[in-house]
Amino acid sequence: MTMTTLKELEAVSRKLRARIIKTSHQASIPHLGSCLSCVDILTVLYFAVLRLDPTKPRDSDRDRMILSKGHGAPALFQVLALRGFYPENLLDTYGEDGGLFAEHPPTPEQLPGIEAATGSLGHGLPLGLGMALAARIHKKDYRVYAVLSDGECNEGSVWEAAMLAAAQQVANLCVIVDFNKWQATGRSCEVMALEPFADKWRAFGWNACEVDGHDLPCLLTTLKTFPAANGKPTAIIAHTVKGKGVSFMEDDNNWHYRIPNAAEVEAAERELETGT
């Protein structure tokens, strides 16, 4: 099932937000703000862009998608369930001892739909680059996507990978940065000198563009420009809001670690239902 209409994508995105918030409360899972900022990116990728078949999660021609910002796993787990990689009721075990669903993605062998176990930042892009080069060696035309956080771009390994990808002209590699302007303990542009962010990627030999990371049609249009004809890898800087979709969570970094109480879950659900 591939959803194409905007209304359907919006419904998916709303549903995901509600589920992520509820699960955070039920299983005491943090990183809510970081999950809500990347929901729209994941929605567009999994429901309108990625070439994949949930019934054949290891198909050799599938597109690869790595959530390099592994702390966004609560969002990814919901997306994969909704997309049909596993039954949604499997998520009832979220946070249980001995279960699969924790704060970060497990290895691909543990859960269908996962391409790489992330959580330690700065690993997803090198792994994705290896997968993109594997496509070249195997003469396959699949594409590799890696969703990074802005804080993650503190890691030197991100820029090591960026330089090699440019040198090797790995055009089938796409980075999407969930640029929510916060990292764990401060503004991402103050902790490290991130700006000029898109220009950094350009200077490293990538195609780079900036989009509103919550504007679904805009995300979709931009993602369709990849892979670029000039042979360069692509970086999409998605401007997002941490905690997006719930007024009292938006751009408040306390929600990096805070767990919502029952009243807050209810208030969030009301907002999501009415779309205010």
Place this chain on the structure above:
Amino acid sequence: MRNAFAETLTQLAQEDPRLVLLSGDIGNKLFDNFKKIDPNRFYNCGVAEANMMGVAAGMALNGLRPVIYTITPFTTTRCFEQIRVDVCYHQAPVVIVGTGSGLSYAELGPTHHSLEDMAILRTLPGMCVLAPCDATELELMLRAALQQDRPVYIRIGKKGEPAIHAHQPSLRIGEAIVVQEGSEVALLSAGIVMPEVLKAAALLKEQGIAAEVVSFHSIKPLDTAYLQQADKRFKLLVTIEEHGLIGGLGGAVAEWRAHHNATVPLLCLGTPDQFMHEIGSQKYAQVKYGLEAEQIAGRVLAGVPGLRARIVA
């Protein structure tokens, strides 16, 4: 040994289309023949080892068999987290090769020494840690490593190491190779220190002591079957390695001995808990740390009072 590495890999690349070589900006011209086979299967990943390890893991998770090659500290301690997470956590079949291991690059200073690599990599779940004593073992080991569905680390020397095996031995990961049989002491040698160990065995023979010489090329998995029978047969087990005394072959055998309540005395020869600040050749460094043949023989004699008494008498 590095020439043997390049030659073997070039051969193996023709037999196995999954093989990809990643180099950390070393081996100028060393891999020219490899590149001729398929330019898409050689990548100079630059001086960026963390990324190189991740790239290798990404390839290995997608049906390839990447082999990583650079100077030992840079392919081990430099990118330990990538080995842990990208390679071992994913059980990605990456072959990591460290050149110039131990004291091979003594004259380059401690930044280029590797006396901790086996210790740290041995701690990682699923990782195989290997140290060939010569080019023949290396060749067999590379073949065996590519048949494994798990990560393998191989530490090698530089160039000009003498051949130890006159004939091609049978090599299996996890099985030590007896190079020379003996009955009183067993000299368990890991990697490139083997020529000194063989000379030490000859010196011991002059003293009337029959030393068994064993290439303990597989530090993990350890050949516990050999150790079990050795526990009964010998008056002394000696481990010899160009590696720190913490966590290498000596450490591994000491752990085995404690866990199995073995009673055979154990003497561990390796480098002490220090960096070598002064300049010197590999030979100088071996002598400084008591790993030269005469020193090894002397320390073995001193290690078993019974042996010394007999010689004195």
